[in-house]
Amino acid sequence: MLFMVVWYIGEGKQCKTFSLPSPLNSHHNGKYVSTESTPSESADTGFSPEEWARMLKALDWPTPDQPITDIAMTTCPACSTFSILGQKEKYRVGDELYVHIVAKDHNNTAKRYGGDFFLTKLYSSELKASVVGEVLDHRNGSYSARFLLPWEGEAQVAVRLVHSSEVVQILKKCLNSNSMRRFYYGYFEAPGPNGKRIKETVTCNVKWGQADNSSTGTCIYRDPRTGDEWQCKKPKKLSCDAWVYHRGGGYRNPLTTFEKKLFNGALTNKGIKGDNRILNVLPSNVRIGATEKCKPGMPTPVPAGFYLEDVWTSRVCNIHHFKSADMEKCLKNKLIYMMGDSTTRQWFEFFETIIPSLKRVNIHTDKKLGPLMAIHMKNNIVLNWRAHGLPLSFAKMAVADLHYISNEIDGMAGGRDTIIVFDIFAHVVFHPLTFYAHRVSRIRQSVIALLKRAPETKVIIKSGNTRETKDVIANDWYYMQQNIIMKEAFRDLPVIYMDIFQMTSCHYAKEDVHPAPVIVANAIDIFLSFVCPV
Template identity: 25%
Template sequence: MKPTAVFFGLNIVVISVVVTSWYCVVYKYDQNPSFRHVGWPNFTLHKRKAATYTEVLRQNIATTIFQNIPESDYAASVSKAFLSTYKSYLSIKSVTDLKRIASNTSSTQSLGLNKSVYSLGDDIKVHIILFDGYGKRLTQGGDILRIWLTGTSQKTRVNGYVIDHGNGSYIGHVRALWTGKSVIKTSIAATKEQIASVIKYIEKHGLMHDMVGGFKNNNITERTLCSVKPNVFGLSDMCNFTEENYGLHWFCGTPRNPKLKCQDWKFTKGAYTNHLSETERTIARVHKHMLLQKSPTITITGGTNYVPSPDLPCYTRPINETWHEESPVGFYYKGKWHQRGCKNTFIPSKISYENCLRNQYLFLIGDSNIRSWFDHIQQKADMVIPENEKGQKGRRWFSLRRVVREDLNFTLVWAVHEQPFYSGEDSPREMIKSVAWYIDRIPNMKKVTVVLHNILHFARITPSEFREHIRDVKFAIGRLFKRIPGARVFVKGPHSVTYVGFLIPLDFIRKIHEQLFYEEFMEFHNKIIYLNEWDLTTCIENVNVHPSIVTVGDMVDKFMSYLCEA
């Protein structure tokens, strides 16, 4: 595999984990004098130690679901305790009678204070009791609920949080952050049966959805199943491509044709196929995001229209606060997103983008949900990719993208992460590199900013495997900070997805991922900014895997408020 370089000797570097649809120019690092290999043998984060299953579940394992989760963790913007529930979900027995699952039509909700008028700033409590399809009250917890408040005016919304008491009863919390009439909405976002069936499948097979490896030698071709685990799907003879995947587990079945060898591996491809049973598939598709009936209507009174953001610009906010916020981190009022922990002073105009991004190198790494950031910033900064440049036409959607504005000395780059990467089409092995590979090849520059977003593709693997990927990135970030102490790094957190065909119980998985990021990046909490996108997308009831252009703009504006001085 011959490496490809994408970095140049600019004065400012910004790296973000993003996936976009723009073209890119491919460069060979050995042809670029400003590009060099990086090695830091004495740096404390250089060596990566494999995490064991026990280590992944190093919190005290609860004997009953959520018994040991503190109430503060339900309210936390970044979870710190949900890994302790993982083993409990694995112990849940499969169900055949779907009416035994929590039902939105039978379950009830009522206002905690039995009143309908609240004051601006109040914490509104809602009592929720779950019943199954037979009308029988549930006596165990584990179902994950959502609660959010919607105003009567367009796009006036805020997310809340729900505390599980472990006995079928829950307490929902939403903040009264604007005045006027509003409606409280509650949904059963992920039933424990959905969570259990999906994570047990992933633990067994390594991946939620199938991936294949393509082998070719002359005119002979073959495709075999791949996974982060060996010996899956009855395959006893596997090609170990862990080294090819930059030290991160990757295995594909050995071709049956004796004329094809492991070294003939040419590409991978992801699919949405899986091997769930019909009952499990029904649970994963239907028994989730079920809105409870009879949503309470309330009135909020106060001397102002809404609760304003604090008089603290986001770019001056202590970085470690972003890891310790309480949900909601912000809210929409008449279509505008307001931060609760700081004030967004960034004005999303062309001039503001140009002033902020001047002399910067911005690198976005991840999947297609960070690629949309690339598109947005490229358009806002009025950047044009020359049509006659090599590599700009006929590119694959996952090809590395690079665009430059010479007058601003600003370079914008996007690249995808390592396997498992679901491309939906044949992706040549040499085009898929690790996040750490890219970070290690950033040339020494005055300023660097990194934004990481490796979420949805990795929501299909086990927590132990995801920890390995995050740890690999952590070591690379540590090496980056050693080379460039002023480098800036962002983590773009998960966003809400309620699309019926998305089988992953994201309301559970996102908390696991949050905790893994929190733990693995703990030593860098004062240098890495965590961007919570969950509250922003949950309250607007986002459906699709890819949020709307407007929502992407709100996300980018929030990121820019931390990056740019007003």
């Protein structure tokens, strides 16, 4: 199924070691040929074989069953169609709606294999209402989408082809490859003659699945606790220990000439034709929103919630919509650690804006790069944010400020009044999925240790979301794969997994790696409802 739920909660056991797949890559006369991935022989990602088997099943995605040698063979958004099944004269709140999707190629011929990446939603522009549809791939070129009708009034269906199955197969090859789609810069500095500093800039990257070549012109940096390794080209004049600053660099496009054609804008992220009549949903006695308090271990239905008048109603638990005074009361005497990328920084900035008495402390760091701190003196609220460790594509910043999430968690005492929020997706997506799994497994180990010494600590994981770009460098399909790894890794632990993907994919706001303020506000309500259940 192509949609994931908005959050996942569970409790359970520790992980061990497993290997993720590496691809077999081949070409046919310069054209793309789909191939299956095979397990990596050397990647130690920190999970057990049993857990890997479970993840492999969750990550499974159909692939083309023939060599793709012409664009005409790929899924055509203008040719594909959808229709509503079992039309009824009257629909009521709580009913389900079923849609049939037929994928066709550019010859207008129905496809006979699956793997297309469709996103679907039911929406009303007038009501500012929307809900995702749950997509089932029948693996024969046809798909089903199931919708809940959660609000009274107008509603209509929209189906979007984000990527054809042929493009998804290319994305799978790239995500499972050890080739890096991004590089970085390292800035080296040291005292020189006459009081002047010697400065050099070199390229750097993740060291993953490559031989140790430090003796042939490379500086290798290994974190002793996580085992993560970073490598930089050795400076000509300075030693490896003169590495002071880091910043994001450029991109490397791994596609062949033919593969690049498949990412043409006319073929990507396009709505398909179908029955877009406006349905009139009548009222009923069915209650859609959940009434139970938010707590660990609750089952998560699909969909997990919906928007109405731009307000998210949860089907998991009772979401309270917090005003500024409510937020202050909820967070009183709380120590909050936020770690991750600029999307968790959005949350930090949201609290700064919405709670006037929460004041940022000048700790002499960049206001965007961090680390950041804000304090509410009267209510004893301490809010922290810092970027996760390498790889990171931020502007130039001190290497000393780049801390791995797991190392930060290892240094926390935790407790009833400690809240930890983290995410890691957008900056890691340029690297192999095996590397991502390794990073996630190390964070998991730290969370397990934290919850053993301080079981009342609240740990909240914020997933990746949809974004504006849909290319081979970064796209929604990659984020879905990361979300699956993260969700599966933490499914047996007493943590809160907030999958924001659903909330961003069905909203009318323009897709952005930094979601619109209205989406952030609703996500904060979910977050606070778990901190202070009502």
